[in-house]
Amino acid sequence: MRAEYSDWSGLMINLKVKLSDRSYPIHIGNGAFEAALAEFEKARAASKKLFCVADAAVAAKHKTKLAALSKTAEIFEINGGESSKSLANVEKLCSILAEKNIDRKSCLIALGGGVIGDLTGFVASVYMRGIDFYQLPTTLLAMVDSSVGGKTGVNIPEGKNLVGSFHQPRAVFADTRFLNTLPRREFAAGMAEVIKCAVLGDRALFSMLERESLSCKHSKLPEAIRRCCRLKAEIVSADERETSKSGGRALLNFGHTFGHAIEKCAGYGNYLHGEAVGIGMLMASRLADKLAGAESGNFDRIKSVLRKCGLPVKLSKLEAADMLEAMYRDKKTLAGKLKFVLADKIGESRTEHVDSSDVLSVLEDFLR
Secondary structure, eight states: OOOOOOOOOSSEEEEEEOOGGGOEEEEEETTHHHHHHHHHHHHHHTTOOEEEEEEHHHHHHOHHHHHHHTTTSEEEEEOOSGGGSSHHHHHHHHHHHHHTTOOTTOEEEEEESHHHHHHHHHHHHHGGGOOEEEEEEOSHHIIIIITSSOEEEEEETTEEEEEEEEOOOSOEEEOGGGGGGSOHHHHHHHHHHHHHHHHHHOHHHHHHHHHOOOOTTOTTHHHHHHHHHHHHHHHHHHOTTSOOSSSGGGGGGTTHHHHHHHHHHHOBTTBOHHHHHHHHHHHHHHHHHHTTOSOTTHHHHHHHHHHHTTOOOSOOSOOHHHHHHHHHTSTTOBTTBEEEEEEEETTEEEEEEEOHHHHHHHHHHHHO
């Protein structure tokens, strides 16, 4: 049982992902951007070149911060939409890096949401067989999930994140001031990952989400981000490459097998990643009900919190057979077996291989 939820009133807090000589800090809160600038100044003083891949929308909204960053790093702007996570952009960025003589001692910086972080991290993992990179997440979803843990990747027509690598950042700087300009829908999508962490292993956080509605300026938001990052850091430190036979890092996929299928079949961008994961968590909760292992009321509690956060709980018309086929192409499927994260209780979860007939039954329930 985790400690009870409490307010956090400091300006910035530091955590660590413990991976031996590849351990790295996570800086959260007001002032993290300035901490990043100080880190980059040290890198430049050590004769390292810095190249930043920035979400074009973020660059337009935060010109003062970009101007400060441009004093230490060359900035390249790119669209932050899901379509940017492509092999074509990997090749484009690698060519630009080569043209600018970015060498093995140079560093990349990802400034944006999960798309920019995943794309930049993957480029960093393959360019010259791997160079350092930093994460500067600007969305709630990226702060609590994709910027931490070292999963990088791009999409191909056959599925989401099917091409990727494990490549840990040097540090993560999550400055919550970026959230002040985040569109309401994007903030809600990020809350899906906060809910996911609460369901997985933080009952006190879930209870707080039932009581209160978080916003970008809510006093308890930095604490919620901290608790999510702490949970993920603990899981990643114990099972970095998701090799545990049960549980482990795979627990972080709660709602994602269904969610990725939703994104694929609905067309990337029609559902934001967090929106799809939110519905995916509901589907996984219904699946747990069907397998008779879940605590009574879990489904309704999760559904209520999703609605409270402004997230969809229903699907537009999709085909169950198409979604099931997409799941079998998901990278989490092993030896033709579908594996799901099931939350028996709020705050307690496990992984289990599930028969396709049970999965199809859940899909048909939601798609009627």
